[in-house]
Amino acid sequence: MIHHIPSDSPMHSETRSLMHYQAVHFSWQCSSQGVAVITLNRPERKNPLTFASYSELRQLFEALKHANDVRVVVLQGAGGNFCSGGDVHEIIAPLTQMTMPELLAFTRMTGALVKAMRACPQPVIAAIDGVCAGAGAMLALASDLRLGGLQARVSYLFSRVGLAGADMGACSLLPRVIGQGRASELLFSGRAMTAEEGLAWGFFNQLHAAADLTTAALQLAQSLAQGPSFAHGMTKTMLHQEWNMSLDQAIEAEAQAQAICMQTQDFHRAYAAFAAKQRPVFEGN
Secondary structure (H helix, E strand, C coil): CCCCCCCCCCCHHHCECCCCCCCCCCEEEECCCCEEEEEECCHHHCCCECHHHHHHHHHHHHHHHHECCCCEEEEEECCCCCECCECHHHHHHHHCCCCHHHHHHHHHHHHHHHHHHHHCCCCEEEEECCEEECHHHHHHHHCCEEEEECCCEEECHHHHHCCCCCCCCHHHHHHHHHCHHHHHHHHHHCCEEEHHHHHHHCCCCEEECHHHHHHHHHHHHHHHHCCCHHHHHHHHHHHHHHHHCCHHHHHHHHHHHHHHHCCCHHHHHHHHHHHCCCCCCCCCC
């Protein structure tokens, strides 16, 4: 969610509402509290991605940078599985017939989805159970927080189809989350990481029984949505940008970021509520 801009401001045209967005290749729901839920809903095939769903997801996450009514995003799959990756028949088969320029256009498109997820200011919570493989595992990795079901199996199985483990940013993101050695094992072998391993290695923030997973993800999302959304967006930006900074650069960047947040009304609301011994109600401005 971008910083709140009043409707009478000349910059209001730079914002847009996504609450009633009509998704075509997946399900989209958004509550009045600003919690949006994306559901990959091809359960009969374990929710694989197609060229069209890749493209729509990328466009949606890019649009979220301008959304004025979405505070948190939950990403999940239907039918007990998260996502089985690229559809074998609708993506993999056509790829074998493409020229190099076409293939590069495709791999850049898939990488652009990860970029868009990292660049949108809203925290993205992935609720992962069952199969989470290939590109699906990258969607999970690109999320900010990951809740797992007890039967979750996360596979970066690119090597098992004759491809490099370097796909959609895996060689950059995965070592930062679970460590270089563990990431190397998963990317070379293509084996599945169990839910228990994922929790122990820091991939999953929490594990839940399958019946409780969506509820837990929504509760976490609602908790974050009640927080200072502008400041949450700043935190996400800093977490992403500081990977490429020295400590001195990071400290200076955070000094500037925090000074900006101190200008928000949410900061003043928090102080006033503390002084009055009340719980602050944040409005995102």
